[in-house]
Amino acid sequence: MSAEPRLLEVRKNVLKQNDVVARALRERFRSQGTFVVSLVSSPGAGKTAFLEKTLTLMRQNYRVAALVGDLATENDAIRLARSQAPVKQITTGTLCHLEAVMIDRALDGWDIGQLDFLFIENVGNLVCPSSYDLGENLRLVLLSVTEGEDKPLKYPTIFNSADIAVITKMDLAEAVEFDEESVKANIQAVRPGMRHFAVSAKTGGGIQEYMQFLTDRLAEHAPKHTAARA
Amino acid sequence: MHELSIAMSIIDMAVDEAERRRVTIDAVHLELGPLSGVVAEALRFSYEIACKGTSLEGSRLVIREVQIEVYCPTCNAQKTLRSMQWFCCPDCGAPTSDIIHGRELVISALEVGDERRTAPVGST
Ligand SMILES: Nc1nc2c(ncn2[C@@H]2O[C@H](COP(=O)(O)OP(=O)(O)OP(=O)(O)O)[C@@H](O)[C@H]2O)c(=O)[nH]1
Ligand SMILES: [Mg+2]
Numbered sequence: 392m393s394a395e396p397r398l399l400e401v402r403k404n405v406l407k408q409n410d411v412v413a414r415a416l417r418e419r420f421r422s423q424g425t426f427v428v429s430l431v432s433s434p435g436a437g438k439t440a441f442l443e444k445t446l447t448l449m450r451q452n453y454r455v456a457a458l459v460g461d462l463a464t465e466n467d468a469i470r471l472a473r474s475q476a477p478v479k480q481i482t483t484g485t486l487c488h489l490e491a492v493m494i495d496r497a498l499d500g501w502d503i504g505q506l507d508f509l510f511i512e513n514v515g516n517l518v519c520p521s522s523y524d525l526g527e528n529l530r531l532v533l534l535s536v537t538e539g540e541d542k543p544l545k546y547p548t549i550f551n552s553a554d555i556a557v558i559t560k561m562d563l564a565e566a567v568e569f570d571e572e573s574v575k576a577n578i579q580a581v582r583p584g585m586r587h588f589a590v591s592a593k594t595g596g597g598i599q600e601y602m603q604f605l606t607d608r609l610a611e612h613a614p615k616h617t618a619a620r621a
Numbered sequence: 622m623h624e625l626s627i628a629m630s631i632i633d634m635a636v637d638e639a640e641r642r643r644v645t646i647d648a649v650h651l652e653l654g655p656l657s658g659v660v661a662e663a664l665r666f667s668y669e670i671a672c673k674g675t676s677l678e679g680s681r682l683v684i685r686e687v688q689i690e691v692y693c694p695t696c697n698a699q700k701t702l703r704s705m706q707w708f709c710c711p712d713c714g715a716p717t718s719d720i721i722h723g724r725e726l727v728i729s730a731l732e733v734g735d736e737r738r739t740a741p742v743g744s745t
């Protein structure tokens with residue numbers, strides 16, 4: 392027996408399997424000209440309400456669809472389906488987040504090429520989803536005015552993995568003495584340069600600006616595709 | 622809590638390596654960044670549970686916590702972040718989102734015995 396342990400160098404990314412699937416998805420979304428947005432937030436922050444509003448409005452001009460992850464119920468899928476957009480539920484069981492392979496499976500039988508935007512609602516959780524690339528083009532972190540202004544400082548990892556922030560339930564801002572400047576500063580502290588939108592799913596306030604942002608991104612993502620539609 | 626499924630992936634990968642190289646594994650060395658979304662303490666705990674009944678039962682998980690390294694455009698240099706709550710250069714204060722290290726979740730090495738498991742020597 393040797394006194395020194397024998398060390399074998401390996402260097403293996405633990406999430407490699409997920410990353411490989413995510414990369415293939417992203418390539419597929421790119422070649423088909425579909426812009427994919429995922430939503431993460433704490434439970435109850437308002438993802439489904441915001442998404443329902445977005446789908447309803449965007450459906451008028453774009454081909455949109457949604458996947459929604461939930462631990463157990465189909466309730467969110469039922470709510471989203473009210474927008475008339477195609478919606479599929481992904482029930483995760485005990486898993487507290489979505490993984491790329493679940494997206495891949497859920498898209499089975501869907502013609503992605505027929506979509507301009509695909510939205511993915513992740514399971515309500517500000518921790519676990521940060522580790523898993525879903526192949527999305529844009530990750531949106533949602534926080535509501537009732538959660539406290541310091542959410543970004545408490546969950547820097549998820550804010551860091553996201554591309555934009557959306558502050559929702561702005562219709563309640565006054566009642567809870569919400570301090571938008573303070574949230575803005577906290578977002579910038581953990582993710583300098585991150586763009587944010589302030590919206591209300593209830594009144595629809597702020598949603599136009601957010602949709603304009605998405606359509607601009609679609610035009611960059613799939614220039615020929617949108618030019619042909621114009 | 623997704624540490625249990627992460628622990629199971631680590632074990633699967635290590636078991637594969639061990640079989641391929643025909644060795645037994647005494648310890649798995651892991652590099653873990655604070656931006657990986659994985660908590661070291663929860664992972665250690667999950668690892669022990671997930672090892673039970675596998676060929677890695679009784680092995681150790683050695684975690685090296687990596688610091689967050691960012692690129693500062695003003696200093697034109699790589700810098701170590703002081704706090705996850707403050708993404709700016711520790712020297713000049715310029716804000717930066719350009720992350721070089723900190724997202725690692727990587728098996729860096731395996732501590733192996735040969736044909737059969739030898740008693741772990743020393744303590745790391
Ligand atoms: N006043 C107000 N209430 C909202 C708004 N958005 C969502 N809500 C309410 O907040 C609650 C939670 O909203 P959901 O949309 O279900 O939140 P969620 O993030 O999808 O929740 P999970 O999927 O369970 O994590 C519901 O009672 C909504 O009616 C808003 O903009 N204004
Ligand atoms: Mg929901």
Ligand SMILES: [Zn+2]
Pocket residue numbers: 693694695696697710711712713714715
């Ligand atoms: Zn600097």
